[in-house]
Amino acid sequence: MKAGLSIEGLRVVYDDFIAVDDVSMRVEPGESFGIVGESGSGKSTVLRAVCGLAPRTAGTVSLIGAAGLPEPGTKAYRRTLQMVFQDPYGSLHPRQTVDRILAEPLAIHDIGDAEARIERALDEVGLGSGFRFRYPHQLSGGQRQRVAIARALILEPQILLLDEPTSALDASVQAEVLNLLEDMRRRHGLTFVMVSHDLAVVTHMCERLMVMQRGRRVEELSSADLARRHVSDPYTKRLMEASEGFRRGA
Amino acid sequence: MNEASRRSDLLVVDDLRVAFPDRDGGMTEAVRGVSFTLGRERLGIVGESGSGKSQTGRAILGLTAPEGRVTARRLAFDGIDLMTCPPKQRRALRGGRIAMVLQDPKFSLNPVMTIGDQIVETLDAHARVSRREGRERALETLRQVQIDDPQRMFDLYPHEVSGGMGQRAMIAMMLIAQPDLLIADEPTSALDVTVQLQVLAILDRLVAERGMGLIFISHDLRLVSTFCDRILVMYAGRIVEEVSAGRLHEAKHPYTRGLVNCLPRLGEDRHPLPTLDRRPEWAS
Amino acid sequence: MSSVEVPRESLRDWLLSERPRSRRQAAFGRAYAGWRTFARNRLAMLGLGIVLALVLVAIFADQLAPYHPYIGDLRTTRLLPPAAAHWFGTDDQAREILSRIIHGSRITLFVVVLVAVLAAPIGLAVGTVAGYSGGLVDAALMRITDIFLAFPRLILALAFVAALGPGIENAVIAIAITSWPPYARIARAETLTIRQADYIAAVQLIGASPWRIVLRHIMPLCVSSVIVRVTLDMAGIILTAAGLGFLGLGAQPPTPEWGAMIANGRLYVLDQWWVAAAPGAAIFIVSLAFNLLGDGLRDALDPKGAK
C-alpha cells in the first residue's frame, strides 16, 4: 500500500513570524519530490509541520493514494511517515547504543520480533551486526546517517522525509548514502520528500521539485527542466548560477 | 599564486603532528606531519571526514583537546613562534589576530544565550563599547552576512534559527573580531548556494582588501576549487596532494580523482553514483 | 606468570572492544572507559579512597572503636590529651574521642546517603519535567524552586527543625528539603538544551509519550551532572548537619555527631584544644574527599569527553 502526501495552504507561524506561508504541494505515491530554497526559507519547517514537530497554524496535510490511510496525529500516521534529520551528529542519542536506538520504535509500537528486525535493518543499511552495540561516538558521520536511516525504516513507513540528509557528509560518503537511499526507495516502494540546497543532489534524487523563498513557494518544476535550464523564476535562475561555484567579482 | 604574498609568509607550518592517547596507553596520530605556508591568500583544505582537517586548524589556534599532544618543527604566525610563546600571548592572538569559525554552529553557540548577546560579547572582548553601540555594531554585522531581519535574529536563541542562520551568526562573530588570519572550518556547509556565495564574497573582500590570510576547510570540492587559490588534499592525517585551484580535474592522486568523480552533476544521469574504493597504501 | 596474565588481558580487551557483541558488553565497556578516565585522576582516587574508608569505618565501627563512645571513667580519664592509650584524647565526659569519631561516621554517612536519596531524585524530577513541559508547568515549578532557593539553607533548616523538633532525622529531612532546588535548576538547564536536540525530535516522531521521553531519554543525560553536583555539595551538607548539631538542633547528646562534638569542645578550645580539633579535622577531611570525588566524576561522566 503506497501512500503519497498532499499539503494545502500550509502556514506555520512562530510568535508573529511567518515561517511558512500558504505552501501547497502534492507528492504522488512512489514519487520522489525535492524542496530547494535559500537558508531560512522554511524548508525544514515544512517537513516538521508535516510530521507534527512544528505548529501548523493553517492548512491541511493528508496522505493520499488509497482509502483508509491514517489521519495526521494518530499513532498509525507516525508509522506511515518518518524523517531523517540533517545533522547525523545531533540526531542519535549520545548515551544509547545503536541497538537501543533501533529497539525504541519497536517497543513504542509493540512490535514483537525485535531481534530479527534490528538485525535485518542493520543489514539493509550496510552496517553488519558488528555495529549493533556501538555508541554513536564510535561511529563516523556516514555510519551515523545509516543508523538514522535504519531507525526511520524499521517501522516500515511509506513516506520518508529527508532533511538535507547528506549536507554534513563529505563527497564520497554522500555518494554512498545517496545510493543507499535510492536502493531503499526501489526496494520498499517508498515516497520521498527531500530537502536540499544542492541542486545537483536534488535533481539526482528527485523527479520534481519545488523552489521556496521566504516561506513561500516560488516555482515548481521537473528535474529534467532544471537540467535543461528551463527555469522561469529569477530566484531559481540565481540558484542555478550559484550552484556552479564561486565567481570572483560576480 | 603571486610571489609577493609568498614572501610575506603569514603562517608557517612545518611537520605539524597531533596525537591523541589511544586505548592501549599509546598515542595515535590524527595529524601526521603536515607542512605548508600561507601568505595573504585563500588556502583550501579538503579531505574526507576524520582526515585531520579540523585538528590541523585547531592545533594552529591552540584549541586541541587537553589530552592531545601537538608537536611541530616550526609553527609560526607572523614571526611569532606559537609553540614556545607564553599561553597569555597565545590567548591574546587567538582572540584578536587569529580567529576560527568552528564546525557545528549548533554546538559552538551557547544554547541559553541569544544570538545578539553572543555577538555583543565577542565585541566586548575586543573593544569597550556601550550597550547601544554594541547592539548597533552587531546588527550591522548580521546585515553584512545577509540576514534578512537582523532585529529579529538578534533576539533569537540558537534553536530558533535555521542551520544556515546559525552558521552566519558564527561568521558574524568572526567578522567583528577582524582577524589577520581566519581559519574557517566548514563555514558554509549548511548555507544554500546563493547565500554561500555572498558569504564567500565577504571573505574574499577581507582577503583582497585587508590582506587577511584564509584557511578554508571544506568537503565541498566544487566550492573550494572555484574559491581558493590553492588546495591541500588531506587523507589519513597527511597532505597527499597540493593542487592549484581550477586544476582539480588534473589531480593525480587516486583519492582526489575519486572525490571529484563521486559528485552528482546537474544534467547527468549517474545511477548509482560511483563511490570511492579506499586503498590501504594511500594512508602510508 | 603468563597463565595469570592472559585471561586478564582478554577481559580488558573484551571491555574495550570497539565492536561489543552484546548489550551487557557495551554497558560494561562504557563503564570501564569511564572508570579509566576517573582512575587517571590521582586526587579523585584519593577522594574515593577516603569515602570508601568512611563507609568501612561506619560498617565496622563496633569492632574498630577501642572504647565505648558514650561511657568513660569520669574519675580518671577526663580531658586527657592525646597519647598512646587515647590517640585523640578524651572529652569532658571522659569519653574517648577517637571512638566517638568512629561511631560518628555512621551519622555522617546516614545524613549524606539520606540527603542524596531524597534530594537528588526530587531535584531531577522537578527540573526535567519543568524543562521539558515548558509553559505554565515550568513557570509554576520554577517559582516554587526559587522560593526554596531564596532562603539561606541553614536558616530554612533551622525553621524546619524548630517546627519538627530537634533530632538527627528531622535535621536530615530539613537539609534534604532545602538542598534539592539547585539540582532542579541544573536538571532544567540541561533539559532545555537537550529538548531541542534532533534525537529528541526523532523519538517524538516515533510516537513516544512525554513521560517516556523524560524518563528514558532526558533523565539519563541529566543524571550525571546532578550526581556530580550532589557529590560536590556533600561537603556543604555535612557542614550544615554539623552546624545544626553545633547549634544543638541536630543530633542530640550523647550521640557522637561531629558538629555537636565541636560545639561541646568549644568550651575548652584554648586549654584542651583536641576536643574540638579532632572532629573538626574529620569533617574537613571527609568534605574534601567528597569534593575531590566530585571533580573526578565530572570528568569521567562528561558525555562529551566519552571516548
Ligand SMILES: Nc1ncnc2c1ncn2[C@@H]1O[C@H](COP(=O)(O)OP(=O)(O)OP(=O)(O)O)[C@@H](O)[C@H]1O
Ligand atoms: N522554534 C522556532 N521559533 C522561532 N522561529 C523559528 C523556530 N524554528 C524555525 N524558526 C524560523 O523559521 C524560519 C525557517 O526555518 P527553517 O529551519 O525551516 O529554514 P530552512 O529553510 O530549513 O533553512 P536551512 O537551509 O538553513 O536549514 C527561520 O527564519 C527560523 O528562524
Ligand SMILES: Nc1ncnc2c1ncn2[C@@H]1O[C@H](COP(=O)(O)OP(=O)(O)OP(=O)(O)O)[C@@H](O)[C@H]1O
Ligand atoms: N579528543 C580526541 N581524542 C582522540 N581522537 C581524536 C580527538 N579529537 C579528534 N580525534 C581524531 O582525530 C582525527 C581527525 O579528526 P578531525 O576532526 O580533524 O577530522 P576532520 O578532517 O575535520 O573531519 P570532518 O570532515 O568530519 O570534520 C579523527 O580520526 C578523530 O577521531
Ligand SMILES: [Mg+2]
Ligand atoms: Mg533546514
Ligand SMILES: [Mg+2]
Ligand atoms: Mg572537521
